[in-house]
Ligand SMILES: Nc1ncnc2c1ncn2[C@@H]1O[C@H](COP(=O)(O)OP(=O)(O)OP(=O)(O)O)[C@@H](O)[C@H]1O
């Protein structure tokens with residue numbers, strides 16, 4: 001069976017207005033995701049996770065002037081789609097929950113209006129029916145008293161509720177793929193746990209594939225089938241979650257695993273690794289991880305390692321581990 | 324909502340009090356009005372008598388107290404020059420000013436808002452740069468100059484429009500244009516920047532992520548939010564237009580309160596200046612109040628007391 005989503009050597013570069021500064025935010029990334037599966041994308045702040053997600057939806061900031069490679073979704077290359085075709089895919093077949101749920105809702109419109117909007121636009125559902133569905137969606141994301149909540153405004157909701165409302169919007173048209181960018185401004189831990197449980201339930205009920213972007217490997221272990229570890233815009237290791245947790249190959253992944261917080265606290269930003277994450281506009285030559293890598297050899301400083309694959313889709317980018 | 328309005332009212336009264344004090348003192352810096360009211364070569368006694376008649380012989384504190392007392396009673400005094408109640412003079416000129424301001428406002432919004440939206444949506448492209456030049460021209464060309472150019476072209480050269488006076492719809496076109504020109508540029512700039520800010524917001528990004536057509540994203544999700552500051556500025560500008568049209572009204576001989584104020588200052592007609600300024604101030608205050616209330620109507624966060 002063809003995978004639901006497949007990225008082949010995909011890159012997104014941010015180019016400054018004068019063209020002098022180039023940030024390779026996503027660099028030759030390849031990965032696959034099957035229907036109904038969950039993929040976790042982990043990496044430090046600034047490693048390119050959000051850029052990767054927005055690339056799939058082709059909603060990049062203006063500065064992202066250069067993209068390259070292929071993004072196959074249900075066998076079709078999204079990069080070859082017209083603007084209008086992409087619009088019809090967004091919210092309908094691929095949905096995304098943004099990193100900042102607090103600012104994601106329009107302050108001037110009711111919850112019902114905003115949750116029912118994808119249905120009205122993509123499926124032409126009449127207003128009344130769409131509102132009834134919106135109420136049902138709010139119920140599905142466990143908002144209490146959804147009948148009154150639909151008529152209320154975002155500022156009347158708590159942070160946890162807003163996050164779930166944005167989730168409700170995401171699943172409104174029953175997409176095949178939902179991308180959830182984990183909030184950086186972290187919510188209360190119990191609320192966070194409820195939210196994760198909710199995402200998992202939604203996935204089970206609707207059979208959707210999930211891409212979960214996080215800083216937290218602990219969450220990945222619980223939620224995901226596959227993991228993609230990003231470092232400085234590249235996938236340094238990618239594979240089934242069990243493989244990566246039992247036999248991590250890339251030195252960065254190993255360092256991450258050693259720094260897993262004991263509790264599922266997403267506020268812990270993977271800072272336990274020594275050294276600074278690289279400046280992406282002037283990354284180190286060779287393997288971008290070499291200044292922080294305990295295993296680095298001479299070759300690492302001069303030449304970037306290629307992606308080397310092994311059986312069952314476990315790949316790694318490292319001179320030492322890949323050979 | 325009631326508490327909100329009451330609070331705004333209190334602030335308004337305090338600012339009006341400060342304004343009355345300021346204008347009372349400032350107008351007295353222009354000099355002695357009696358010099359302008361008597362025949363040349365009048366005796367010291369005659370001047371003293373007139374000063375006494377006008378109440379200018381009393382101490383400043385007493386003069387101010389009686390000014391405030393009269394105003395509270397609704398008496399705005401008599402013009403030194405015309406010897407008629409200032410309020411009558413003011414009210415007879417007000418409709419002209421309001422009409423001119425309304426016409427200038429319509430013009431400035433019809434030009435300013437759409438061009439601001441286009442500039443924001445096409446940021447960095449041709450229309451944005453074109454708009455920037457237009458805004459620069461609008462903000463930097465003096466009103467009397469725009470007025471004179473218009474007169475030269477449309478009245479003198481083409482002979483299409485009357486160069487001065489009022490009475491028909493044709494008379495208002497050029498003064499409205501000259502007055503609205505500056506504000507059109509200001510409205511364009513604020514629409515553009517407010518639109519840009521909203522277009523960069525997370526909720527607009529989410530609206531796009533939902534797959535909404537771009538037109539709907541801009542008109543529904545962005546514009547309504549972006550218009551809030553534009554509306555505020557327009558409300559305040561409307562009052563400004565009524566009250567700063569001195570130059571335009573003088574150039575086009577438009578019989579509004581701008582010219583009344585101009586005459587008042589020229590003749591050191593203290594009651595006329597004081598009243599005109601104070602009524603202008605009240606108008607600004609009232610419009611601010613109305614804008615705040617409108618705000619609350621548009622924005623549920625204010626309406627529902629967040
Ligand atoms: N609009 C933009 N213009 C230029 N560079 C950008 C832009 N957005 C992001 N970047 C750069 O691209 C890189 C990747 O950013 P991105 O937001 O994708 O990281 P992230 O992994 O999502 O980080 P976080 O965990 O903090 O959300 C960073 O170096 C960032 O500075």
Ligand code: SF4
Pocket residue numbers: 250251252287288289290291293294295296297300305317318319320321
């Ligand atoms: S390539 Fe070299 S520097 Fe990079 S992770 Fe592997 S060993 Fe470390």
Ligand SMILES: [Mg+2]
Pocket residue numbers: 049050051099181
């Ligand atoms: Mg991010």
